[in-house]
Amino acid sequence: MFYFLSVLILLASLGLVLLVIVQKSKGGGLASPFASTNNIMGVRKTTDVLEKATWWLFGIVAVLCIVSTRFVGTGTSSASRTQETLEQNAAKGSAPAALPNFGGEAPATSPSAPAQGAQTPAETPAPAPVEAPAPAAQ
Secondary structure, eight states: OHHHHHHHHHHHHHHHHHHHHHSOOOSOGGGGGGOOSSOSSSOHHHHHHHHHHHHHHHHHHHHHHHHHGGGTTOSOOHHHHHHHHHHHHHHHTOOOSOOOOOSSSOOSSOSSOOOTTOOOOOOOOOOOOOOOOOOOOO
16 A cells, blocks of 8 residues: 555656646746746636646645555565564574684683593793893993
């Protein structure tokens, strides 16, 4: 229903644009240098009909826009199913088994102990600090 209303809004909007373009400019503004002295269609009542049609199409577009908001978001979409899946996973409380250690300090708790008989790498001693040489005497 939302798509049907959207198509109607689009068609009414295009009609509104065409009606506004066809109408004669009533004010000065930017259109005054380009305005001619004769009417486009030559009939005085034509401008009244065009003006009334413009107001009617404006009202139709406004009402259709308001009515279409009633149908926005109805039905299931892939985005709503994705949101439901994310909420279910969050409710389970599933956390990652281990986070990678990118050169920082060792984690406070290890998620899994090394298997028995597995060799652990030998710890290397930290290098001794190098002292700067004393300045030369003159």
